[in-house]
Amino acid sequence: MPEQAFKAGLEDVVANTSDICFIDGQEGRLVYRGYSVADLAETTSFEEVVYLLWNGDLPTRGQLLEFTRSLSANRALARPVMDLLGSLPTDTVPMDALRTAVSLAGIYDPDGQENTPEANHRKAVRLVAQVPTIVAAFQRLRTGKAPVAPDPTLSQAENFLYMLHGSRPKAIHARVFDTALILHADHELNASTFSARVTAGTLTDIYSAVTSAIGTLKGPLHGGANEAVMHMLEAIGPEENTSAWVQAAMAQKQKIMGFGHRVYKTEDPRAVILRRLSKEVGEDAGDLKWYRMLNDVRETVLHAKKIYPNVDLYSGSVYAEMGIPVDIFTPVFAVSRMAGWTAHILEQYHNNRIIRPRAEYTGPTHRTFVSIDQR
Numbered sequence: 001m002p003e004q005a006f007k008a009g010l011e012d013v014v015a016n017t018s019d020i021c022f023i024d025g026q027e028g029r030l031v032y033r034g035y036s037v038a039d040l041a042e043t044t045s046f047e048e049v050v051y052l053l054w055n056g057d058l059p060t061r062g063q064l065l066e067f068t069r070s071l072s073a074n075r076a077l078a079r080p081v082m083d084l085l086g087s088l089p090t091d092t093v094p095m096d097a098l099r100t101a102v103s104l105a106g107i108y109d110p111d112g113q114e115n116t117p118e119a120n121h122r123k124a125v126r127l128v129a130q131v132p133t134i135v136a137a138f139q140r141l142r143t144g145k146a147p148v149a150p151d152p153t154l155s156q157a158e159n160f161l162y163m164l165h166g167s168r169p170k171a172i173h174a175r176v177f178d179t180a181l182i183l184h185a186d187h188e189l190n191a192s193t194f195s196a197r198v199t200a201g202t203l204t205d206i207y208s209a210v211t212s213a214i215g216t217l218k219g220p221l222h223g224g225a226n227e228a229v230m231h232m233l234e235a236i237g238p239e240e241n242t243s244a245w246v247q248a249a250m251a252q253k254q255k256i257m258g259f260g261h262r263v264y265k266t267e268d269p270r271a272v273i274l275r276r277l278s279k280e281v282g283e284d285a286g287d288l289k290w291y292r293m294l295n296d297v298r299e300t301v302l303h304a305k306k307i308y309p310n311v312d313l314y315s316g317s318v319y320a321e322m323g324i325p326v327d328i329f330t331p332v333f334a335v336s337r338m339a340g341w342t343a344h345i346l347e348q349y350h351n352n353r354i355i356r357p358r359a360e361y362t363g364p365t366h367r368t369f370v371s372i373d374q375r
Helices: 037-043 046-055 061-072 079-087 094-108 117-142 156-165 171-183 191-200 206-217 225-236 239-251 269-285 289-305 312-321 326-350
Strands: 021-024 029-032
Touching: 029 037, 029 046, 029 269, 037 046, 037 171, 037 269, 046 061, 046 117, 046 156, 046 171, 046 326, 061 117, 079 094, 079 117, 094 117, 094 206, 094 326, 117 156, 117 206, 117 326, 156 171, 171 269, 171 312, 171 326, 191 206, 191 326, 206 326, 225 239, 225 289, 225 312, 225 326, 239 289, 269 289, 269 312, 289 312, 312 326
Parallel strands: none
Antiparallel strands: 021 029
16 A cells, blocks of 8 residues: 555544535535535424434434433433532633543443443433533532532423523523534534544443543634634724734734634635524624624634634624633533534444554654663
């Protein structure tokens, strides 16, 4: 086999086959199992999308009812996991709390180390069901509030906002958050999904693979970008400073978060939808400041560099308008992406081969050994 050219960051290297997600970078399309994410965001629920990612088809009414019941029945955490969350220092980074709690949850999963397809599916259900509970419970505990027990009558989106705030969300917030969960559910072999598949490829358990993914998502170049966007808006200050601030930052070669993507050559289709949602929640709140500022950022960068926004530019403003704290934006990303991670892990198990790439060696190859007395 001929040697392949080195590609930094594995850019454009095809590392696996998958039936789950397709990105058309030229056309700006994101597809789950053949369905446009724009259509899914408009017409389905997050629960339907999770079912689709795992099973390959959208559910019937009966299948959706059964699946929804299985998720709602598995939302409660094992007592030791809740105790752990309460014992963590209040200044613990939320992604660290999530990573640690998920790892501990694996120990108390009733399927333990069972690695059959049926057991792995049950564990995937528990992960999707319980990660929202972990994120909401830790946020309340670190702010001196008691955790709110999950409500089995609510959808995934409604229940998370209910557990986070202690009251049932407004209908517009539940709908918008459900759409945001769909948009973030999967994105092919992004860094965290790839790390999950590499870990699963060793045939370790699903909790170990998900823990790898969470650790990868924590990085500011992956899951933390929408947090950085909100910090940028805070740094800009008054709305009228936006364009000048961005121009000055670009002149100083600072990276403007929320722009550019390795795959998309046009605007990220998720950003198009989130821009509309940002306006909707802003109008509902009677304050379009974040929406207007982000549009000014978008126009300034697009005019100067012809670089399009990605999913992170508008998602933070959507979450902030719903009262979600900035430093749990990345855990909220994990609440959604758990659907895609588990889908890819299940697919990896189904047709597994250990993932073991090569490195292009750049060091010396024929050094002469010198004894320690002569060094």
